[in-house]
Amino acid sequence: MGLDGSLQFVAMARSQSQCEVLHQDFLAMQLPESRFDGVFANASLFHVPSQELPKVLLELFKSLKPRGVLFSSNPRGNNEEGLSDDRYACFFDLDTWRDYVTSARFVEVGHYYRPPGLPRHQQPWLATVWRKR
Numbered sequence: 653m654g655l656d657g658s659l660q661f662v663a664m665a666r667s668q669s670q671c672e673v674l675h676q677d678f679l680a681m682q683l684p685e686s687r688f689d690g691v692f693a694n695a696s697l698f699h700v701p702s703q704e705l706p707k708v709l710l711e712l713f714k715s716l717k718p719r720g721v722l723f724s725s726n727p728r729g730n731n732e733e734g735l736s737d738d739r740y741a742c743f744f745d746l747d748t749w750r751d752y753v754t755s756a757r758f759v760e761v762g763h764y765y766r767p768p769g770l771p772r773h774q775q776p777w778l779a780t781v782w783r784k785r
Contacts, residue, residue, distance in 0.1 A: 653671060678708050681711050686715070689720055697724050726744065728745060728776060
């Protein structure tokens, strides 16, 4: 199952994948409880304003089956947020991101920086893996 806030992208995903794709915005997301084994949130959760992030993470937590996995990859930064290229974005460091996700009752499985094989200052992406307790 897919999810996107853009009706155009939902239509493209449905036609290309033949899968169910929900047209939902993170801020009004309503997912079925205990439905998913995993959530793949690549380059998406960093667009959620920090004051809304606890609610969004809780909705993702509730949608996972027991021991379900959340993967998230976001551009990292020094805890800045605001408009970036006409889109809202949060650029958290690992400790701040960890605080948000553990507050939603997830347990950290691991993290890494992307792209691999480069010095840390050339790895702008923070990838994290979490498990539902």
